[in-house]
Amino acid sequence: MSRYPGTEHEGRIAPDRLHAAVQAIFEACGMLRADAALLAETLVAADLRGVHSHGVLRVPEYVAKLRHHGVDPQGRPLVVSDQGAALVIDGHNSMGQIASFYAMAKAINRARTVNVAAAAVRGSNHCGAMFYYAMQALPEDMIGIAMTNALPTMAPWGGKDKIVGINPLAVAIPTGEEPPIVLDAAFSYSSHGKIRIYHQKGHPIPSNWAFDSEGQPTTETERAIHGLLQPIGEYKGVGLAIVFGLLSSMLSGAAFGTELGNMIDGPQAGQDGHLFLALRVAGFEDPARFKERTDAAVRQIRESRPIQEGTPLYAPGGLEHELAQAYTAEGIPLNDVTWQGLDDAARELGLPAIA
Amino acid sequence: MSRYPGTEHEGRIAPDRLHAAVQAIFEACGMLRADAALLAETLVAADLRGVHSHGVLRVPEYVAKLRHHGVDPQGRPLVVSDQGAALVIDGHNSMGQIASFYAMAKAINRARTVNVAAAAVRGSNHCGAMFYYAMQALPEDMIGIAMTNALPTMAPWGGKDKIVGINPLAVAIPTGEEPPIVLDAAFSYSSHGKIRIYHQKGHPIPSNWAFDSEGQPTTETERAIHGLLQPIGEYKGVGLAIVFGLLSSMLSGAAFGTELGNMIDGPQAGQDGHLFLALRVAGFEDPARFKERTDAAVRQIRESRPIQEGTPLYAPGGLEHELAQAYTAEGIPLNDVTWQGLDDAARELGLPAIA
Numbered sequence: 001m002s003r004y005p006g007t008e009h010e011g012r013i014a015p016d017r018l019h020a021a022v023q024a025i026f027e028a029c030g031m032l033r034a035d036a037a038l039l040a041e042t043l044v045a046a047d048l049r050g051v052h053s054h055g056v057l058r059v060p061e062y063v064a065k066l067r068h069h070g071v072d073p074q075g076r077p078l079v080v081s082d083q084g085a086a087l088v089i090d091g092h093n094s095m096g097q098i099a100s101f102y103a104m105a106k107a108i109n110r111a112r113t114v115n116v117a118a119a120a121v122r123g124s125n126h127c128g129a130m131f132y133y134a135m136q137a138l139p140e141d142m143i144g145i146a147m148t149n150a151l152p153t154m155a156p157w158g159g160k161d162k163i164v165g166i167n168p169l170a171v172a173i174p175t176g177e178e179p180p181i182v183l184d185a186a187f188s189y190s191s192h193g194k195i196r197i198y199h200q201k202g203h204p205i206p207s208n209w210a211f212d213s214e215g216q217p218t219t220e221t222e223r224a225i226h227g228l229l230q231p232i233g234e235y236k237g238v239g240l241a242i243v244f245g246l247l248s249s250m251l252s253g254a255a256f257g258t259e260l261g262n263m264i265d266g267p268q269a270g271q272d273g274h275l276f277l278a279l280r281v282a283g284f285e286d287p288a289r290f291k292e293r294t295d296a297a298v299r300q301i302r303e304s305r306p307i308q309e310g311t312p313l314y315a316p317g318g319l320e321h322e323l324a325q326a327y328t329a330e331g332i333p334l335n336d337v338t339w340q341g342l343d344d345a346a347r348e349l350g351l352p353a354i355a
Numbered sequence: 356m357s358r359y360p361g362t363e364h365e366g367r368i369a370p371d372r373l374h375a376a377v378q379a380i381f382e383a384c385g386m387l388r389a390d391a392a393l394l395a396e397t398l399v400a401a402d403l404r405g406v407h408s409h410g411v412l413r414v415p416e417y418v419a420k421l422r423h424h425g426v427d428p429q430g431r432p433l434v435v436s437d438q439g440a441a442l443v444i445d446g447h448n449s450m451g452q453i454a455s456f457y458a459m460a461k462a463i464n465r466a467r468t469v470n471v472a473a474a475a476v477r478g479s480n481h482c483g484a485m486f487y488y489a490m491q492a493l494p495e496d497m498i499g500i501a502m503t504n505a506l507p508t509m510a511p512w513g514g515k516d517k518i519v520g521i522n523p524l525a526v527a528i529p530t531g532e533e534p535p536i537v538l539d540a541a542f543s544y545s546s547h548g549k550i551r552i553y554h555q556k557g558h559p560i561p562s563n564w565a566f567d568s569e570g571q572p573t574t575e576t577e578r579a580i581h582g583l584l585q586p587i588g589e590y591k592g593v594g595l596a597i598v599f600g601l602l603s604s605m606l607s608g609a610a611f612g613t614e615l616g617n618m619i620d621g622p623q624a625g626q627d628g629h630l631f632l633a634l635r636v637a638g639f640e641d642p643a644r645f646k647e648r649t650d651a652a653v654r655q656i657r658e659s660r661p662i663q664e665g666t667p668l669y670a671p672g673g674l675e676h677e678l679a680q681a682y683t684a685e686g687i688p689l690n691d692v693t694w695q696g697l698d699d700a701a702r703e704l705g706l707p708a709i710a
Contacts, residue, residue: 114469159659233587242538242656256652301514306515307514308513
């Protein structure tokens with residue numbers, strides 16, 4: 001989790017109201033009711049967990065994909081190859097969320113019998129936050145792993161050509177009484193979206209977020225936007241991005257890196273790739289013992305000493321879990337830009353305003 | 356790959372001579388001939404690829420494990436659970452290399468029929484560099500993934516208790532004509548071994564390598580040695596270390612984090628855990644097409660523009676591949692400390708000196 005600078009006007013909305021409004025928008029774009037509901041659910045789930053960068057902020061962009069940029073509102077993902085623990089899914093140019101949910105469900109189903117399964121996806125599109133698919137595995141007492149290819153925004157280490165995506169990875173691990181362990185991280189320090197927010201506010205960015213177009217670290221948002229994202233851990237982070245990007249695209253025959261498109265023209269519709277794995281705990285270990293031990297690991301982190309007294313410490317996903325509980329009770333805070341985007345999308349589609 | 360500061364006296368040795376000498380040392384420790392040969396092979400392979408931190412430098416430490424610290428020189432790993440694509444291996448307190456090679460071989464064998472397989476290991480010990488096991492998958496046109504639990508050297512983000520290991524991950528991806536794509540990275544910026552080398556030489560360390568024992572960044576090696584390693588990418592790197600550590604230990608019932616031991620007393624013998632996955636490319640995609648595309652990805656990186664003209668750019672594992680070719684031809688360079696360790700081990704065991 002990361003924080004944004006400054007405070008801003010926020011309006012709160014109950015998750016189910018937000019869900020209904022966003023579903024209506026996607027139905028008005030021609031999506032089937034169940035698909036629109038699922039897509040809305042993935043976005044609201046991101047906002048609930050405080051991952052606003054992948055929440056309903058994305059609605060205008062997704063409406064544009066569906067109405068103007070060639071994504072098929074009624075695209076139907078299908079299994080095109082099924083061999084043992086290995087599945088290949090063609091998203092058939094559906095919204096990435098539709099293809100990804102379907103693929104993870106297929107991997108989970110296969111893991112019910114063979115304990116480990118992998119579903120490689122091609123023919124997909126931007127699929128939002130990866131944690132959602134990794135977490136699909138949790139109610140089944142399975143570990144979920146989700147990864148995706150992304151538009152290139154980084155250079156190989158020592159280079160200055162934008163040919164590597166930040167290619168996020170999510171891992172969800174079942175617990176018993178404690179919040180599930182859920183990591184969702186891209187291999188860059190920051191993101192274009194975050195740098196744009198700093199740009200709007202006139203804040204400089206930390207020196208480890210971006211390189212200018214010549215590969216030199218910069219704190220100027222203008223140079224950063226036209227430059228490169230910095231990986232975490234220098235050559236390690238780029239290396240991780242490269243291998244997880246290859247896994248996300250090459251097993252299914254999806255586009256990789258620059259084949260997918262670029263940050264100026266955007267992605268080519270229906271070329272994206274992802275990879276989902278499900279590992280059934282009971283195939284390896286007694287699930288009760290497993291969850292007792294993961295609970296203990298979460299507690300050990302929470303009860304360890306913070307640098308600054310009073311700072312709460314979290315296992316991966318712990319803070320997001322707390323936010324989801326709070327926002328379920330108190331409503332989801334959305335900023336002005338997000339509200340405006342929702343209102344504009346509703347108006348464009350002839351729907352009533354949400355607020 | 357990372358570089359060490361300064362130059363030092365180096366002696367070169369042919370890989371097969373080094374292998375024979377190291378094998379003899381481990382045989383003299385009571386290992387079976389084939390096991391000693393495999394253990395020597397993994398260490399020489401690390402030196403060949405320039406990963407000297409995990410090469411024959413480790414011989415004295417491994418001799419101590421075998422002779423004084425309770426690792427069973429003749430421990431035999433065995434499959435204790437075999438369910439579909441999921442295997443659990445008990446290393447039976449063998450050297451970690453023996454258990455790991457066996458486990459990856461079993462995962463590969465299972466992936467021949469079901470295309471994806473995972474082997475979780477318990478009852479193991481330090482297993483050296485992870486790339487070796489990931490690369491076992493390559494001749495089979497499989498993707499290999501290898502990860503391990505490690506002694507805790509990091510704190511949760513915002514904390515100062517040493518409860519998280521750097522828990523390295525290796526991924527090997529087949530190519531056709533280009534060097535295989537091989538990533539092997541721990542989730543810390545640096546390592547205790549590297550900081551000790553800077554300490555010996557009186558060099559300060561970069562400010563992103565370590566925290567002091569209060570969780571503050573330090574460039575002083577003395578404080579760093581008694582402090583904490585810094586993760587790559589702040590909370591992201593710690594999160595990655597936590598989830599890959601959990602995957603490496605909890606599926607097999609191995610010790611996790613502080614259960615394994617600490618950096619002062621060392622690990623408890625026979626408690627370590629690892630996880631190995633094999634994904635058979637042909638289960639998903641035509642291997643010829645896959646390898647054409649991974650070749651193209653490697654070439655795209657190599658042919659992209661460096662920041663400083665003339666600097667070669669590599670896909671993960673490319674530099675290591677070049678070093679292995681050079682060292683095979685010209686001999687492996689070993690520094691004085693490593694030579695001394697080998698000589699001391701040979702002498703302790705009544706063997707002739709190596710040089």
